[in-house]
Amino acid sequence: MKDRKTVICILGPTATGKTSLALALSEHMPVEVISVDSAMVYAGLDVGTAKPSPDELSRVPHHLVGMLAPTEVYSAADFRKDARRLIEEVLSRGKTPLLVGGTMLYFNALFFGLDQLPGASVEVRSQIQAKANENGWLSLHEELAAVDPLSARRIHPNDKQRVQRALEVFLLTGVRLSEMQEKALAGGQYLSCLFSEFDLRIFSLELADRRELYRRIDLRFKSMLEQGLVEETVQLRQNYHLCASMPSMRAIGYRQVCAYLEGEYDYDAMICRAQAASRQLAKRQITWLRGWRKRNCLPIQSLESGAEGLCEFIQDDLGLN
């Protein structure tokens, strides 16, 4: 029990200062940061993802930041594989892995594992998409109901992403998604979670006052614009062959700036929509957090007070002081 290595996680909704807390903590103990962020993985998406500056990145080793082109696709499974590998690597260097980010599905996949399922297939997905364009997603849900009634019952007919995935799994393997998941559960695969392997310390940055969080979110988006978010997006669109359906361009901020550049709405509307999207993201993140009882809420009165106090709290909790 005593020999389980410590792994620190810092998570929380967007705009709560996770990144600066991680940087501050790195001043106090030997850590390497493993980013848990589905948007920061992309190179060139800097301002809009509030990526640490090059200087900050060079001060502490960071992983899974900016290592993909914006045209590429990354997934929870990719993340889980990469993160597990990196945790071992960091530990082997005698340092503490510090997982920081707000992509809660990635944390979930890492904490609790994933079933043995086939990966995504671009071909199969475009096949399904083509069918959907012709007959609508509802007919695809009916198709799913015919081959995998259990999944069809679980997945809402309007939830095209999950309908597509369930269909994809069946088309790829000939085995029902629901069946694969049941088998995995029975086989105990899903139980191989990270908690038994490591001394996981989960610290969650949560504000008691939602208004305060939203105020920060609104301000932060404006400051991203001042830092050149529109220019960055224009640049990205020049440098890569991007389209709106790519994960990188679905990221908050970029998505709305693209629509603005396409003339879908004006500048002010773009701001409002991006801010609203961020608030909704924060709400979904909070929903994930509420489900994780093992989290340790950091006592934040005001985030402006700086990260030092929180570092002390974390170190106390780790028994380092």
Next chain:
RNA sequence: GGCGGGGUGGCAGAGUGGUUAUGCAGCGGAUUGCAAAUCCGUGGACGCCGGUUCGAUUCCGACCUCCGCCU
């Protein structure tokens, strides 16, 4: 001052003499290879006063207010 038009939930915007359009935002929830995604659920209103009526958000009148035009 005169004429015309309008005042509907946080915002936008339909509509009806009796049964709370809708969209956005907000709130709650789902979440296993796109997750900063994709979905599901949900409270809340008819400017003010009086009249007609069994019943007015809806009809009538006054008032307040906003917008446009005219003087």
